[in-house]
């Protein structure tokens with residue numbers, strides 16, 4: 525973050541745009557910094573987010589989908605809301621257009637705590653973005669040996685709604701991780717798992733010993749997945765979630781995102797389930 529002026533967006537330009545889904549309302553934007561000094565100074569961790577600015581329109585918080593091990597670019601996967609001011613404007617942007625990036629913001633997944641242990645990644649829908657960042661980070665040659673078994677369970681409504689399809693295939697081919705991809709309902713070409721994420725977590729039954737589970741998804745998925753993990757023996761402090769609250773400043777100043785005494789933008793967005801249980805029931 526620019527410490528002199530935390531409201532000043534860093535200038536980037538769009539290098540690549542990838543359509544992620546059949547509904548064409550999810551795009552991944554690859555951004556490159558316009559100034560090499562900004563690129564050198566932008567150090568982020570898996571789980572952090574940034575405020576993306578469409579100049580003349582506004583800004584909105586988006587999780588960083590690339591990994592700190594990806595050099596020279598940042599990636600963000602953005603869902604376009606038909607009535608969404610910034611996400612709609614972002615989706616109308618083309619390669620070469622300038623985008624502002626204010627960040628990195630928020631805390632991150634507890635990677636140091638996860639080192640030496642097994643990692644279970646559970647994701648649903650388009651909330652998979654910062655989990656993808658984490659998987660890329662763990663799989664990097666410099667990092668893979670620091671972590672134990674890596675299990676990914678990821679689900680979407682239909683095959684066409686799965687993000688990062690090529691990358692998922694590559695993960696499924698790897699021998700040093702387990703990848704379980706599921707859809708609520710398959711089509712005639714779908715040969716993978718069918719069923720909701722909590723059911724697949726129950727079937728895969730990851731072991732809680734020396735393990736941390738990172739869980740991101742829509743509220744309904746969290747509601748049914750967390751009890752499964754608790755039932756499997758994961759302590760609340762080893763279940764880690766990321767929250768997506770409405771936000772404004774992103775730096776703990778405006779009071780827009782607080783739950784009790786915690787600001788989701790500054791103290792989060794990553795919280796253990798144990799921490800969430802201690803917060804007032806405002807979610």
Ligand SMILES: Cc1cc2nc3c(=O)[nH]c(=O)nc-3n(C[C@H](O)[C@H](O)[C@H](O)COP(=O)(O)OP(=O)(O)OC[C@H]3O[C@@H](n4cnc5c(N)ncnc54)[C@H](O)[C@@H]3O)c2cc1C
Pocket residue numbers: 573582583584585586587588601602603604605607608609610611612650653767768769770771793
């Ligand atoms: C930490 C964090 C990480 C996020 N990461 C991603 C990401 O990786 N990809 C992504 O596509 N989105 C992500 N979001 C959600 C994203 O910020 C909102 O979709 C965006 O702010 C909408 O902006 P807008 O100007 O297009 O919509 P607005 O004009 O502000 O609103 C359009 C519609 O979206 C609803 N809306 C707006 N913000 C939210 C929200 N946070 N939760 C629920 N409904 C909302 C409004 O009620 C309205 O119906 C993240 C949010 C947070 C806080």
Ligand code: FES
Pocket residue numbers: 770771772773774775776777778779780781782787788789790
């Ligand atoms: S968004 Fe302003 S305090 Fe969190």
